[in-house]
Amino acid sequence: MTRYFITFPTGTSDIVQKVLTENHIAVEEISDGIAVIATDKKPRDIEEFGFITHVYLLIAQTIFNDSIEKTVDSLKTESFRIPASFFRGRNFKVRVSYKGQTVSFDKEALDGLEKRIAHNYKLRLDPEGKCNEFWFYIRENKNTYFGLKLTDTKARDIARKKGQLQSGIGAVMVSMAKIQPSAVVMDPFCGSGGISDEIIRVPFKQLIISDINDGAVRLLKKKYSSNAKVKIRHGDYRSLSIPRDSVDCIITDPPWGEFGKGIDLQEMTHSFRMWLKPNGKLIILISINLHEELVRTLKLSGFKVLNAYGTLVGGNKAKIIEARKCPHELLTP
Numbered sequence: 001m002t003r004y005f006i007t008f009p010t011g012t013s014d015i016v017q018k019v020l021t022e023n024h025i026a027v028e029e030i031s032d033g034i035a036v037i038a039t040d041k042k043p044r045d046i047e048e049f050g051f052i053t054h055v056y057l058l059i060a061q062t063i064f065n066d067s068i069e070k071t072v073d074s075l076k077t078e079s080f081r082i083p084a085s086f087f088r089g090r091n092f093k094v095r096v097s098y099k100g101q102t103v104s105f106d107k108e109a110l111d112g113l114e115k116r117i118a119h120n121y122k123l124r125l126d127p128e129g130k131c132n133e134f135w136f137y138i139r140e141n142k143n144t145y146f147g148l149k150l151t152d153t154k155a156r157d158i159a160r161k162k163g164q165l166q167s168g169i170g171a172v173m174v175s176m177a178k179i180q181p182s183a184v185v186m187d188p189f190c191g192s193g194g195i196s197d198e199i200i201r202v203p204f205k206q207l208i209i210s211d212i213n214d215g216a217v218r219l220l221k222k223k224y225s226s227n228a229k230v231k232i233r234h235g236d237y238r239s240l241s242i243p244r245d246s247v248d249c250i251i252t253d254p255p256w257g258e259f260g261k262g263i264d265l266q267e268m269t270h271s272f273r274m275w276l277k278p279n280g281k282l283i284i285l286i287s288i289n290l291h292e293e294l295v296r297t298l299k300l301s302g303f304k305v306l307n308a309y310g311t312l313v314g315g316n317k318a319k320i321i322e323a324r325k326c327p328h329e330l331l332t333p
């Protein structure tokens with residue numbers, strides 16, 4: 001088994017651990033946004049869990065020791081062999097992430113380590129070019145991970161439209177839904193497709209997406225034109241004509257407008273309850289400020305709230321709520 005460290009959206013550790021374990025990947029340690037895993041899977045297959053931002057081959061672990069110089073010195077890397085297939089070309093650079101920010105350090109601090117890497121792996125230092133990247137991840141809790149980055153920045157996040165949900169969060173929501181190949185899935189506030197882009201990566205029977213924004217819908221119609229399983233509607237979600245009790249799963253990210261300018265939560269949950277089959281699942285992302293009100297509304301509208309995970313969306317605190325439609329008309333307390 002090979003040991004890697006992976007990064008993923010902050011606040012989603014619980015669900016990430018659950019999904020990885022269910023897929024027979026050993027999670028050796030996990031903290032907010034980072035985990036050490038051991039698996040026989042190839043890095044490309046690990047990346048297929050869309051919520052993983054980056055995969056690094058784990059070369060060494062240590063505890064941050066007051067300064068980057070001392071920490072670098074305490075790393076034992078000499079005996080670590082890296083399979084040739086993990087390298088892209090012969091150039092390399094070393095980068096440092098300190099408490100979530102990429103930072104630059106004194107050339108002197110990394111000098112010894114760079115020499116050791118050049119010698120061990122027969123690589124050439126090229127701090128400017130596109131090359132093999134060795135990364136230090138120094139966390140708030142002082143845990144420090146050193147490894148070789150194996151993934152590129154996701155093309156789908158580079159092409160992300162304004163307001164579009166980050167692919168990692170969309171992927172976490174889709175993993176939570178456990179979509180069956182026979183499922184009818186829906187996102188009535190699809191925007192530019194941050195969630196639907198992740199849904200179409202798993203097997204499903206039909207996906208119904210809709211939004212009031214004409215431009216966003218037009219782009220998605222073009223993007224999914226060859227996928228007959230995706231039905232795209234344009235308009236207010238309240239005017240959608242969806243048969244009662246016909247949807248297995250709603251995964252959505254409604255507008256966050258607060259202080260009266262947003263969506264009427266009661267009206268929205270009423271529609272969701274009408275569309276969903278008995279026991280149908282709802283995975284919904286909501287701003288932290290609306291979370292309690294939404295949980296209350298869901299319970300009063302006949303949903304059982306199963307989980308609520310905190311996360312950050314564009315730097316704003318949010319919750320992903322997992323709920324299930326109670327199968328009868330009785331309202332849960």
Ligand SMILES: C[S@@+](CC[C@H](N)C(=O)[O-])C[C@H]1O[C@@H](n2cnc3c(N)ncnc32)[C@H](O)[C@@H]1O
Pocket residue numbers: 163164165166188189190191192193194195210211212213216235236237238253254255256
């Ligand atoms: C938070 S955004 C969703 C972003 C989306 N997840 C993405 O990745 O682009 C909320 C969306 O709700 C849409 N919206 C607002 N009011 C609506 C309504 N009454 N009916 C349908 N869509 C609405 C907005 O146009 C916006 O695209």
